[in-house]
Amino acid sequence: MNIDQIETPALVVDLAVLNRNVRTMADYCRDHHLALRPHTKTHKIPHIAKLQVENGACGITVAKISEAEVMAAAGIDDIVIVYPLWGESKWHRLTRLAEQVRIGVAMDSLPIAEGMSRAAKEANVEIGVRLEFDTGFGRCGLAIEQDSAEIAQRIMDLPHLRWEGISFYPGHIMGDRQSREAAIEMENRQLDRLYSLLDGISIPYPVVSGGNTPAAFDSHRFHGVTEIRPGTYLFNDRNTVDAQSATYADCAATVLATVVSTSVQHRAIIDAGSKMLSADQLLSGERKNFGYVQDQAELILDDLSEEHGHLRLPDAYPIQVGDRIRVVPNHICPSVNLQDRVYVVSGDQVVDVWKVAGRGMVN
Amino acid sequence: MNIDQIETPALVVDLAVLNRNVRTMADYCRDHHLALRPHTKTHKIPHIAKLQVENGACGITVAKISEAEVMAAAGIDDIVIVYPLWGESKWHRLTRLAEQVRIGVAMDSLPIAEGMSRAAKEANVEIGVRLEFDTGFGRCGLAIEQDSAEIAQRIMDLPHLRWEGISFYPGHIMGDRQSREAAIEMENRQLDRLYSLLDGISIPYPVVSGGNTPAAFDSHRFHGVTEIRPGTYLFNDRNTVDAQSATYADCAATVLATVVSTSVQHRAIIDAGSKMLSADQLLSGERKNFGYVQDQAELILDDLSEEHGHLRLPDAYPIQVGDRIRVVPNHICPSVNLQDRVYVVSGDQVVDVWKVAGRGMVN
Numbered sequence: 168m169n170i171d172q173i174e175t176p177a178l179v180v181d182l183a184v185l186n187r188n189v190r191t192m193a194d195y196c197r198d199h200h201l202a203l204r205p206h207t208k209t210h211k212i213p214h215i216a217k218l219q220v221e222n223g224a225c226g227i228t229v230a231k232i233s234e235a236e237v238m239a240a241a242g243i244d245d246i247v248i249v250y251p252l253w254g255e256s257k258w259h260r261l262t263r264l265a266e267q268v269r270i271g272v273a274m275d276s277l278p279i280a281e282g283m284s285r286a287a288k289e290a291n292v293e294i295g296v297r298l299e300f301d302t303g304f305g306r307c308g309l310a311i312e313q314d315s316a317e318i319a320q321r322i323m324d325l326p327h328l329r330w331e332g333i334s335f336y337p338g339h340i341m342g343d344r345q346s347r348e349a350a351i352e353m354e355n356r357q358l359d360r361l362y363s364l365l366d367g368i369s370i371p372y373p374v375v376s377g378g379n380t381p382a383a384f385d386s387h388r389f390h391g392v393t394e395i396r397p398g399t400y401l402f403n404d405r406n407t408v409d410a411q412s413a414t415y416a417d418c419a420a421t422v423l424a425t426v427v428s429t430s431v432q433h434r435a436i437i438d439a440g441s442k443m444l445s446a447d448q449l450l451s452g453e454r455k456n457f458g459y460v461q462d463q464a465e466l467i468l469d470d471l472s473e474e475h476g477h478l479r480l481p482d483a484y485p486i487q488v489g490d491r492i493r494v495v496p497n498h499i500c501p502s503v504n505l506q507d508r509v510y511v512v513s514g515d516q517v518v519d520v521w522k523v524a525g526r527g528m529v530n
Numbered sequence: 531m532n533i534d535q536i537e538t539p540a541l542v543v544d545l546a547v548l549n550r551n552v553r554t555m556a557d558y559c560r561d562h563h564l565a566l567r568p569h570t571k572t573h574k575i576p577h578i579a580k581l582q583v584e585n586g587a588c589g590i591t592v593a594k595i596s597e598a599e600v601m602a603a604a605g606i607d608d609i610v611i612v613y614p615l616w617g618e619s620k621w622h623r624l625t626r627l628a629e630q631v632r633i634g635v636a637m638d639s640l641p642i643a644e645g646m647s648r649a650a651k652e653a654n655v656e657i658g659v660r661l662e663f664d665t666g667f668g669r670c671g672l673a674i675e676q677d678s679a680e681i682a683q684r685i686m687d688l689p690h691l692r693w694e695g696i697s698f699y700p701g702h703i704m705g706d707r708q709s710r711e712a713a714i715e716m717e718n719r720q721l722d723r724l725y726s727l728l729d730g731i732s733i734p735y736p737v738v739s740g741g742n743t744p745a746a747f748d749s750h751r752f753h754g755v756t757e758i759r760p761g762t763y764l765f766n767d768r769n770t771v772d773a774q775s776a777t778y779a780d781c782a783a784t785v786l787a788t789v790v791s792t793s794v795q796h797r798a799i800i801d802a803g804s805k806m807l808s809a810d811q812l813l814s815g816e817r818k819n820f821g822y823v824q825d826q827a828e829l830i831l832d833d834l835s836e837e838h839g840h841l842r843l844p845d846a847y848p849i850q851v852g853d854r855i856r857v858v859p860n861h862i863c864p865s866v867n868l869q870d871r872v873y874v875v876s877g878d879q880v881v882d883v884w885k886v887a888g889r890g891m892v893n
Binding site (some may be wrong): 174175176208230250251253254256257274275276278301306309338425426428430432434436438441442443445446447448472473475477488489500501504505506507527529530 | 537538539540571593594613614615616617619620637638639641642662664668669670671672673701788789790791792793794795797799801804805806808809810811835836837838840851852863864867868869870890892893
């Protein structure tokens with residue numbers, strides 16, 4: 168099938184660009200002796216997770232127990248859930264997974280560790296734990312202070328948990344390359360403080376897991392990091408281009424859309440709105456617009472309704488109902504999460520259709 | 531099952547509030563002799579569409595041919611697709627639907643009308659048409675000027691199309707009650723101009739279809755409107771409360787979430803982020819925050835990650851990991867669109883689970 172025959176709107180993945188992105192990150196990690204554990208929340212597609220593992224990823228990261236279940240069922244056998252899982256039901260499901268695959272959880276509180284330990288003991292399985300520290304993002308993670316070291320000590324002593332080390336998420340390290348420089352320096356001061364704290368009471372940290380996509384290729388400059396968990400790098404999006412971590416030529420996933428109305432002056436309406444692209448704003452910069460129109464940057468996607476993308480046109484721009492365009496979303500992760508399937512293309516040919524099997528796995 | 535046993539995050543629908551919202555709008559329309567054709571993009575749930583029809587709706591509105599297919603399969607027999615459908619494949623699917631149910635399309639260009647007419651002629655079916663005019667929103671819709679009247683005339687003359695009248699979407703009429711007053715006055719001047727234009731060349735308009743949720747209960751004040759298409763009213767959300775069209779007691783759908791981390795000072799993290807609530811900003815006012823915490827308005831949901839909702843806490847606020855809260859989203863439509871199912875509750879009891887059958891019907 169030719170790409171022109173895909174019913175729009177549709178999410179299209181360029182296989183050559185995807186493969187290149189997967190390999191580039193794998194090569195970078197190999198060169199710098201970093202374990203690569205990609206966050207599969209970006210794609211939720213078992214086929215891609217396997218591709219990442221085949222190219223050298225040590226395993227994968229997920230955000231949900233349900234996503235872990237989908238990936239384990241597809242044959243991925245080393246999974247870390249970077250999310251503080253709460254509740255008997257989720258801990259029970261975790262032990263079921265631990266019977267099948269190597270499973271770990273990154274979390275930040277004693278009650279959760281105790282719950283997982285109890286459940287693991289009952290099921291006679293072992294669950295990996297990584298303790299999450301806050302290095303500046305201010306979302307999850309313990310503060311770098313004495314009380315936290317004591318929590319770490321107590322978690323280390325819990326039965327049926329396999330102490331793996333520590334985890335952090337540098338979500339605050341974004342913006343362009345220059346603005347990230349100062350942030351990386353500050354981050355290293357935080358990490359050094361953290362290592363001093365843990366060394367002080369002899370808590371080992373064989374795994375130090377960090378990393379996000381904007382700063383991924385700087386990961387070797389973060390003190391002590393052994394593993395990174397970038398997600399977006401394999402597709403890229405307007406955010407990663409904005410962060411100078413990729414170019415538009417590195418964007419593997421685009422929303423294919425059709426112009427459906429040109430009735431309003433200086434406007435063309437496409438059949439992809441916030442229910443295809445998501446309403447996510449740009450993470451940094453001017454936070455304007457909702458996507459980048461491939462090969463026609465003069466078309467500005469300045470507003471979204473649920474099913475309408477509002478393009479602002481230059482004077483007398485030649486565009487008509489039925490024309491097709493491709494849009495790089497601001498943030499590819501929520502856009503993929505709105506699809507049941509993606510169309511895989513090689514050049515102009517559709518070579519595969521992949522199910523987004525992890526979509527809808529909300530809990 | 532008790533609501534406490536639902537795995538979080540989950541979207542919960544309060545049946546009593548839903549029923550009341552459905553009836554209130556139906557009563558309003560009956561009292562004012564307005565046809566009610568609710569936009570089912572809000573819920574995408576056939577069960578609710580049937581409830582709306584049983585309570586007096588003349589039929590339903592959808593945005594997608596695929597949504598129409600789902601609703602027709604569920605037994606809804608009068609459907610208008612308010613969207614300019616383009617392409618042979620979609621026109622063919624339209625004719626298949628026209629064989630089963632009464633189907634209409636609101637659109638705004640001659641090429642689309644011609645395509646639908648050709649397809650309908652070939653299949654020997656009839657498709658209703660409503661011509662969309664732009665009364666100020668600036669999205670779809672023809673301008674109120676002589677050229678448009680001629681397009682209307684040509685569409686009226688196309689074979690196998692059933693001319694039903696005109697359609698408009700007053701998406702620009704929002705904000706609080708006071709700010710809507712001036713907008714309604716301006717809208718009426720536009721509508722009067724439109725009727726003069728059509729009367730001038732004797733184009734009939736038995737249906738004048740308009741209406742949105744913020745201004746729904748003012749619909750009788752819009753000159754000449756015969757039908758309204760509100761969607762959000764049956765659930766309501768932070769936007770409709772902000773528009774003074776509802777109170778939080780009228781919000782039938784909430785996201786049930788669990789506190790999963792309180793490690794960062796003045797923060798509690800819940801397990802509902804933008805992949806549950808959507809990243810939609812408030813439509814008007816200060817456009818701040820991402821939802822309203824039911825019964826605990828002092829908790830401010832000031833940021834969302836994909837799977838984390840970031841609550842800002844007052845000093846020494848008593849909250850801990852495992853606590854559950856319910857959040858009214860800014861915009862309920864994209865939030866429902868992220869769910870495979872919703873949990874229907876009566877008081878504290880889960881009485882049903884409804885599949886969001888129209889979700890994922892992107893094209």
